[in-house]
Amino acid sequence: MNRISFALILLGLAPFLLSCGSKPNPRTLVMIIESSPTNLDPRVGIDASSERIHELIFDDLLERDEHLNVRPALAERWDIPDRLTYIFHLHHGVKFHDGGPLTARDVKWTFDSMLQGKIRSTKTAAYRFVDRVEARDDYTVVFHLKEPFATLLWNLSDGAMGIVPYGSGDEISRQPIGSGPFRFISAEPDKEVIIERNSDYWGEKARLERVRFMVVPDTTTRALELRKGSADIVNNALTSDLVLALEREPNLEVLHGPGTVLNYLAFNLRDPILKDVRVRRAIAFAINRQPMIEYLWRGFAQPAASVLPRQSWAYNAEVPGYDYDPQRARQILDTAGYRAVGGVRFHLTMKTSTEETTRLIAAVLQQQLREVGIALDIRTFEFATFFSDVTSGAYQLYSLRWIGGNEDPDIFEYAFHSAKFPPHGANRSYYSNSRIDALIDQARSELDQNARKQLYAEIQQILADELPYVNLWYLDNMLVHSKRVQGLTLNPSGNYDFLKTAELAP
Known part of the structure; x- marks a missing residue:
């Protein structure tokens, strides 16, 4: 059946x-x-x-269009007189649901309550470069930064931070x-x-x-x-x-x-086998996405070549993919010195949660990697245990999804900068590349979007070559x-x- x-x-x-x-x-x-x-x-x-x-209940200063660019919302326009100053001009006549007017004082309170610790929130880290927020008048809000931070606009848009009334505490939850x-x-x-x-x-x-x-x-x-x-x-x-x-x-x-949720396969680059980029490339060529897309998702997914979704303004469509080519995978492994003995070159272990789809992905990967001489062992755990192992580096391979976090190119810092090894970020592959670090740091402080796009394009090229991840598909x-x-x-x-x-x- x-x-x-x-x-x-x-x-x-x-x-x-x-x-x-x-x-x-x-x-x-x-x-x-x-x-x-x-x-x-x-x-x-x-x-x-x-x-x-x-x-649906709260408004943000900005919103995002279909290409994930920011555009006006509560703020009808904004100015950037220098790289450390953002001035937002609010719509007049906006009211909260209790009838009170929404003014710059409310915007200032929303962010001050987090930055000053009145509200405990993990979101505070997203505004770590904000020095202070000034309510210049009822309809003018000024963000003063500690250092240039081009991602600020994204962190003020669509669901990132809705504006609450002045004085709101825990009761608003x-x-x-x-x-x-x-x-x-x-x-x-x-x-x-x-x-x-x-x-x-x-x-x-x-x-x-x-x-x-x-x-x-x-x-x-x-x-x-x-x-x-x-x-x-x-x-x-x-x-x-x-x-x-x-x-x-x-x-x-x-x-x-088309959606933006990304399924990916991650490698632990501290592992003696997986630290060899040739092994990672061979695995990428050994993976046949299409049967998984058809069987697991009934065609409701699209092959992925980047962490960023295709809708993103920073997506690099020129990044080469790894089309299914098991013969090339075998040649790469042979050249790297991983000769098969009894049909097996080496063993790897993939950890998964008990979630059905993840276990099915692992089972298909096990079969596909066997075709090129890699024996993949599967270890399944309750999610809390699985994720604890992933964040502590106690794994060789795992598969997870980026849900929303990959819509902004700031994901590259969070997931691939060498300063973001756990617990400081999500660089759970322990990937380190000084060129990537420099490009990420430069892009974070670059306000010209075209210039940022070129920096992110190079980042995507390097990541596609060095493969800390294999990007599988967008759901x-x-x-x-x-x-x-x-x-x-x-x-x-x-x-x-x-x-x-x-x-x-x-």
Whole structure:
């Protein structure tokens, strides 16, 4: 029995498994999410549910376009008189959901509360180069930097830091008050979050009256809720097989398009075998992505050649890839002196979590590497143990995903700069290259975007040659919705911006 047939059988059990379900309110869109947001304070919450919901409740100074460039939002324009000074001019007439005006004092408080330790947040590190924030007048905010930091604009956009009212403390996590297109109504952990349209919104008003985010941890149950009409939308929270099965339902539609989530394979460069770049290149040539994309993702993924997504303004399309070529992999290993004995050149161990897809990836890699004489052993652990081993360097190979973090080219510093070995960053491969370090440092302080793009292009060329990672594929965004929902458009980042334009058919 194939996986799609099994998915159809599960969906056929819907009347028996979910016979007590109720139809959604005709004026309320019901969207299923995998887990409750941990904290809706935009200064604190970093899990996907928190960030995507608080983006609807709070406004940022800037937003991002389809190429991940920043553009005006709360700040209608900005000036950079020198490399250490950013001046933002706010829209007039913006109000918080409690009716209070949003001014420069609120912006200053939002950042001061983190930088001065009034609010404890891991996001504080993103603003480590901010010296102070000045409210020059009600509608002018000035950021003074300690050193040039071109990524500042990105860190002020779309979900990075929504503006909270002056004086807001921990209580805002329980009763969020923002200025966004939706206002917070209620939340019950592990059950739901409810938001309503902000009729006084300063920008384009939402068409939906109310949105209920329904927490459903189980993947099959999410599909069943959609099928029986108890929910309207599931976004990137179903298996590919279930999406294909639901595509056959007469009352449902499927939207899918290119996304930015990256699956990658990482090497520990401190390992005596994997520190040899020839071994890493041979492994890259030995990997055949296409059957994995077809089998694991049913075609809902695209091969990747860079950590950056293709939509990024800094993406280098000229970077050479490693097309499947097992014969070349064998030649490289032979030349490097790794001759096969009894069909095996050497053993490697790949650690994985218990998550099904990761284990399947490892199993396919095991088979493909065997074809070139590499014996891959697989060790599976609960995620906490697995991730602890990864961050402490107790591994040879592992596979994870970048979700959102790879949309800004600052990812190169976080993941590949030699100053960012754990616990100071995510250079978990222990990759070190003085040229890469210099390029990253230069790009961070370069304000001209064209010049930055050239620096990032060279970084991508070097990384493709030296291979601390093998970039596997970008996952497509997949949104399944009831036909009563109209006006939906997918965002490459997979956030919930589509709720700002969606509407319910009468």
